[in-house]
Structures are given as C-alpha cells and as structure tokens.
Amino acid sequence: MATAQSGDPRDTLRAGLPDRYLSPEDLVTLFGLESVETVYTWRKKRTGPPGFRVGKHVRYDPAAVRAWAEQRMADDEAA
Template sequence: MKTLDRLWTVNEVAAYLGVPVGTLYQWRCRRIGPPGRRIGKHLRYLPEDVRAWVREQA
C-alpha cells in the first residue's frame, strides 16, 4: 500500500515548478494553474494534481 503524500504549500509548489509564488496566485485567479484547495485559510495542493498538471502542459 502506498503511503499518501502530504499536501504541498504554495512555496513548495512554486519551488517544484520553478516559478514565483505570485505567479501561482495569478494562475489561480485566472484558473490556468494546477488545482489548489483551501484548507481553512491556507492554500494547499495535492502533489499528484500538480504532477498531472505538469504532464498536461507538455
């Protein structure tokens, strides 16, 4: 059984993608970036969603 990955923060996704944090927020507003979820007041990303989004960009 695979261990579930923890959710990624905005900073972790930005580092993974090599883009500024502000770019992620702009993409989110324009609905063109990887799907994120609000957990309380925090924005978090599922690692598999981010990886799938990257694959779709190719």
C-alpha cells in the same frame, strides 16, 4: 505511504508522490518560479493546477500537480 523527506518537493515527486499536500511555496520550488505571486495568479486565472483551501491556506494535491504538469508538457509537444 511514507517517503523520505529531503526538504525539496522535487525530490519527493520524482521518487513518488509525497505523503503531504503541497503549499504554494512548494510549487515555486518545484517549477523554479520567481515568486509565490505567480502561483496565486495561476489560481485567480484558473490556469494552474487545481488547489483547495484549508482554512486560510491553499494546498495542492501532488497527484493533481503532476497531472497538470504532464498535460502542459503534452500540449507543448502537440503544438
């Protein structure tokens, strides 16, 4: 599944799932966070999207990130 790569992970998620796993830096860009430390804090507290290690790197499945974000939006609407 090939998608156009513009460099901004938000573009690929809006058009469909990217054909690569996302890095913590991609999540910072996607959600407009101030630093990558927020992503690592989410991971440590198990409050963010599920990630996995590839060697020393953490990666995120775009489908899992989308599902996590949709669940957060649904939770906010229900509150």
